[in-house]
Amino acid sequence: MTDPARARKMADRIKVIVAKRLERGIRDPRLGFVTITDVKVTGDLQHASIFYTVYGSDEERADSALALKAATGMMRSEVGKNITARLTPSIEFIADGIPENAKLIEDLLRTAHERDTEVGQLAETATYAGDADPYAKPRDFDAEEDDEDDFDDAAPDAVASEAVTSEAVTSDENAPN
Numbered sequence: 001m002t003d004p005a006r007a008r009k010m011a012d013r014i015k016v017i018v019a020k021r022l023e024r025g026i027r028d029p030r031l032g033f034v035t036i037t038d039v040k041v042t043g044d045l046q047h048a049s050i051f052y053t054v055y056g057s058d059e060e061r062a063d064s065a066l067a068l069k070a071a072t073g074m075m076r077s078e079v080g081k082n083i084t085a086r087l088t089p090s091i092e093f094i095a096d097g098i099p100e101n102a103k104l105i106e107d108l109l110r111t112a113h114e115r116d117t118e119v120g121q122l123a124e125t126a127t128y129a130g131d132a133d134p135y136a137k138p139r140d141f142d143a144e145e146d147d148e149d150d151f152d153d154a155a156p157d158a159v160a161s162e163a164v165t166s167e168a169v170t171s172d173e174n175a176p177n
């Protein structure tokens with residue numbers, strides 16, 4: 001296992017080498033407009049995965065994939081000539097799915113925005129199912145004064161029942177067993 005920094009440097013170098021070779025051209029008419037997006041090298045520097053995108057239709061993407069697969073040996077020898085490593089890594093071309101994923105995410109965001117707009121329009125014309133303000137209101141102090149009068153009337157009865165209860169407790173204590 002080597003240093004991850006060395007693997008990153010080798011990946012960057014392979015990316016430049018392959019991009020320059022594609023720029024100079026490959027004698028394959030199937031090859032379309034290919035862009036190298038990323039290169040990942042394993043920790044032991046034995047394998048390189050080269051990610052690419054192709055501008056064009058699905059048919060052009062498929063043709064470019066076949067052309068790159070056919071040119072893998074030539075690309076590996078080009079990489080071997082231009083890097084300073086004891087062993088030349090094996091090369092694999094992988095179609096990068098980032099553009100398709102980005103388009104899918106944009107479509108999902110557009111759909112979400114349209115739904116938010118619809119909900120906003122519905123909210124403007126919506127009415128409440130119950131009261132407009134379902135929360136408890138602060139107390140009205142004029143109504144509380146009327147309630148206090150009710151408690152004053154009930155107070156003598158409460159004092160009388162308390163007195164009866166205390167007499168019953170003391171009589172139970174004095175009772176013979």
